[in-house]
Amino acid sequence: MKVYNENKTQVLETYDLELGKLKADKILKESHAAIPEVPAITVETKVAEITASGGKVEEIGGKQYKVIEEFPNGGKTVEEIKETPAVPAKDAYDEYEDIQVYIPYTAEELAERKQQKYEDRVVELLRKKYTLNQELAILRQRDEKPEEYQAYHDYAEQCKATAKTEILGG
Incomplete structure (x- = not known):
């Protein structure tokens, strides 16, 4: 495409x-372009046109033939006269x-995408050490287990710094 x-x-x-x-x-x-309708032309109509213009028509085996050429020995070149089918009209179309x-992207969209990429990278780095359930448990129990929370917090800050360097360039 x-x-x-x-x-x-x-x-x-x-x-x-x-x-x-x-x-x-x-x-x-x-x-x-639109195609106009073309009505069917019957064998009878064609025979009438040929004979009106001085042409010869012969019937052979129940079919009508236009005589194209006659030879001195009595032979003839003929062409079968067939009905011309109708052509239905077609509307114009594109x-x-x-x-x-x-x-x-606009400058705003680029900034949003960069920020989203940064946030996604931080989460990706956090998930290398903590599952979402572990992270939520640590955050809920931060007052009861301050050492565990501090270790998580330090790691999260390290992940943010790494993502900032990788994505935001500094």
Whole structure:
């Protein structure tokens, strides 16, 4: 599927999903004009037109044939006359192609994403040592078990510092 810029004026070969997002969209591929109805033309109508214009028609085996060419030896080149089926009318329509549009994040969205990435990384680092249940138990019992809480708190601060260095750059 093609990826276009925000204005849908240019196909993008490369784009950075850290700095923007893709949104499903459509682009006009082709407009098709309306097709008028064409009525069926019967064999009888065609025979009448051929004979009216001076042509010859012969019936062979119950079918009508137009004489294309006659030869001196009595042979003939003929073409079977067949009914032309009706063609129903078609409304005009537009054909669209599914595409993706690259929408760059705003400065605010980039800041929010960076903050969310930082918070997710802090939680990821915390989970290496503490499960969520362990963390909640330590926080509930912080007054009863201050040493355990202090160890958790120190580790959490260390996780924040690590995430800050990795994600926020300082």
